[in-house]
Amino acid sequence: MKVEVIERDTIKPSSPTPHHLRDLQLSFLDQIASPVFMPLILFYPRDSNTSNANRSDRLKKSLSGTLTKFYPLAGRIKDSSKINCNDEGVHYVVAHARCQVSEVVQQPDPAQLNSLLPYELDNVGELVLAIQVNIFDCGGMAIGICISHKVADALSLIMFLNSWAATARGDHSNTICPNFDLASLFPPRNMSGFMARTGIVKENIVTKRFVFSASMIDALKAKFADNASMEQTRRPTRIEALSAFIWSRFMAVTQENIEKERLYTVLHAVNLRTRMDPPLPEYYFGNISGFAIATPSMDTKEEDQGYGLVKQLRDAIKKVDGDYVRKLQEGNGHLNFMKERAAKLTKGEVVSFRFTSLCRFPLYETDFGWGKPLWVGSASLTFKNLVVFMDTGCGNGIEAWLNLEEMDMAKLQDDKELLAFVSPNHMLQI
Numbered sequence: 457m458k459v460e461v462i463e464r465d466t467i468k469p470s471s472p473t474p475h476h477l478r479d480l481q482l483s484f485l486d487q488i489a490s491p492v493f494m495p496l497i498l499f500y501p502r503d504s505n506t507s508n509a510n511r512s513d514r515l516k517k518s519l520s521g522t523l524t525k526f527y528p529l530a531g532r533i534k535d536s537s538k539i540n541c542n543d544e545g546v547h548y549v550v551a552h553a554r555c556q557v558s559e560v561v562q563q564p565d566p567a568q569l570n571s572l573l574p575y576e577l578d579n580v581g582e583l584v585l586a587i588q589v590n591i592f593d594c595g596g597m598a599i600g601i602c603i604s605h606k607v608a609d610a611l612s613l614i615m616f617l618n619s620w621a622a623t624a625r626g627d628h629s630n631t632i633c634p635n636f637d638l639a640s641l642f643p644p645r646n647m648s649g650f651m652a653r654t655g656i657v658k659e660n661i662v663t664k665r666f667v668f669s670a671s672m673i674d675a676l677k678a679k680f681a682d683n684a685s686m687e688q689t690r691r692p693t694r695i696e697a698l699s700a701f702i703w704s705r706f707m708a709v710t711q712e713n714i715e716k717e718r719l720y721t722v723l724h725a726v727n728l729r730t731r732m733d734p735p736l737p738e739y740y741f742g743n744i745s746g747f748a749i750a751t752p753s754m755d756t757k758e759e760d761q762g763y764g765l766v767k768q769l770r771d772a773i774k775k776v777d778g779d780y781v782r783k784l785q786e787g788n789g790h791l792n793f794m795k796e797r798a799a800k801l802t803k804g805e806v807v808s809f810r811f812t813s814l815c816r817f818p819l820y821e822t823d824f825g826w827g828k829p830l831w832v833g834s835a836s837l838t839f840k841n842l843v844v845f846m847d848t849g850c851g852n853g854i855e856a857w858l859n860l861e862e863m864d865m866a867k868l869q870d871d872k873e874l875l876a877f878v879s880p881n882h883m884l885q886i
Contacts, residue, residue, distance in 0.1 A: 458554040459571040459590065466545035467516055467587075469523035469530050473541045480528050480539040483638035484645050484787045485743040486606055487536065488794055491652050493577045493586075493602035494613060495835040496819075497569055499561050502595030503826040511597060512550055512589050514825060518624035519546065519587070525633055526616050526741070532582040533606055536652070537644060539584065547586040549574045557596025561831040566663035566857065569835045573600040578656055578838045580604050596830075605743070611727060612741045614817050625825035638742040645787045654798040655808070656838050662865040663836035663857060667879040668698060670852040676701050676877060680766050692766045695845060698854060699724065699769060699811050702843055703752070704762030705874045706809065706860075709867040718807050719800070723747045724769055725812035726776045733778040746784065747810075748772035813845040820849055853879070 503511065523530045523546065531541040553560075553572065560569075570576070574588040584607050588600040603613050615632055622630035668676075676697040692700070703722055728744045729736040736744065750768035784790050800806040819832040831849050837859045844857040860868065868874060 457560065457568045457571060459551050460554070461549055461551045463550035465516070465548040465550075467519050467523065467530075467548045468543050468545040469527055470520040471524045473524075473527040473530075473543050477527065478541050480531070480541055480636055481639040481644055482533075482537055482539065482606065483642040483742055484791075485642050485745070485784070486638070487644055487647050488650070488652070488791070489605045489609075489743045490656060490839075491536070491580050492605050492656060492838055493573075493575060493580050494605050494608070494610065495570075495573050495577060495600065495602055495837075496613065496617070497572050497598055497600045497833045497835065498617075498819075498822055498829040499557055499831045499833070500597045500599075500824075500826060500829055501557065502597075506826060508591045508595060508597060511824075511826065512591075514624055515587075515589060515599070516548065518824070519548070519620060522616070522620040522623050522631070525619070525631070528607065528636055528741075529585040529603070529616065531584060533584060533604065534582070536606070536647070539607065547574060547583065549586070549588040551588055551590045553590045553592045553598065555592060556594045557592040557598065557830070558594070560592075560598070561833075564665060564831075564833055566665055566834070566836045569833055572598050573602055573835060575602050577602070577835070578658060580606070607743075608741065609727075609743045609745045610812070610814050611729070611738070611744070611817065614814075614819065615739065615741065617822050618818060621822045621824045625823060632739050634739050634741040635737070636741050638740060638744065641736075642785055643787065645791055647791070650791065650795055651798050651802075654801055655840070657840045658838055660862045661836070661838070661840055661859055662862045663859045664865060664869055665833075666856045666858065666874070667848060668854050668856065668877060669879050672877045672879070673698065673852075673854060680763060694854060695811075695813050695815065696766050696769055698845065698856060699843070700762035700765040701877070702811075702856060702858070702874075703765055703809060705871050706841075706864070706868060707752075708873070709871050710864055718805060720752060720807045721809070722750045722752060722765060722769065723808060723810040724750075724773060725810070726773055728776070728781055728784075731776055731778065732781050746776050746780065748776050807841070809841045809843075810839070811843045811845065815845050815847050815854060817847075819847065 527541050528539045531539045534540050572590045574586040584604050586602045590598040619632040673694050677692050681691040750772045752765050834857050842859045846855045
């Protein structure tokens, strides 16, 4: 897929940010977030009623209006501790993708999708937000968004996206007034000695997308629920079952590489908004997520791997409660834990396998005035052993985006046990 940039612009808020809002302190949770861009790409078919020039113009104008409420996104990060909300603007790129949109969405290649984004994902620097609007030969469009993880989690990104879309279609009842006062809830800390870039890897990382249909997910849920050792009070959720299955297959195909002296951990991102006491409204913007950590047993037989993990993950997620949040707010204990863990990861004493889920988020509701997206995708990320779950556009299936070392991926993508549950060709139907 050849992509040529045809325009570069900077979009500023339609109204200047007041002087008393010019400095926004990052929260402790923002401080410990990885300094990378989070990507999202939304694909739309050709609109016979509107030219792409008009669509791009509407995107620019509505983005400018939306940035008056989401004013930190037009600023710049300073000293990894604050955002200078100086209205410097959002980098906005228009590009020509020389292929059909159907070619991309029917069988997406994660490595190629990065060309639909305005920046490499580890090239975040001071930027907060950047956007690339890609026009295909057929007239279809893909909007590629990069947002700094130092400023937002996935739920915050989607909050911004849907507010921008509502503004674009003139639906002002669905625009949001975000709250950026996260630093008062999670006060910033002295971060000396903390390596925020731990875990960021580019070399030899391969990203593949595996699609699991609703029926196959149900089969996996039944597979783990029927195991006699489970002692479960309820069946596994979709995400619990898929996480346990992918972990078990990863361990099975890399078994000869497992070192007994290493600690293998499974992490699951957890939204903290609903787990605070009282719960935090969804319009709070920033990094408001934590990680549940499980340590699976390495002594189980290959055919038993994954069964115990469902319960372990569930128990670990239960521990992300009000007490967990209060310890985060106190900060120092968690910061010391993060430093120790980073040191062990760097030395190879700990192997981390991480899951994060965007399922049930309203990604497919992002209508800028020309209909809902055909497909919403991610890209090839800069982390080893990271799995991102996303809903399929229809049918209640789940896409699992796996980022693994090249050697591990080569083994996993040929694993017959895994492929028995994956949809053939991983193709999307449009």
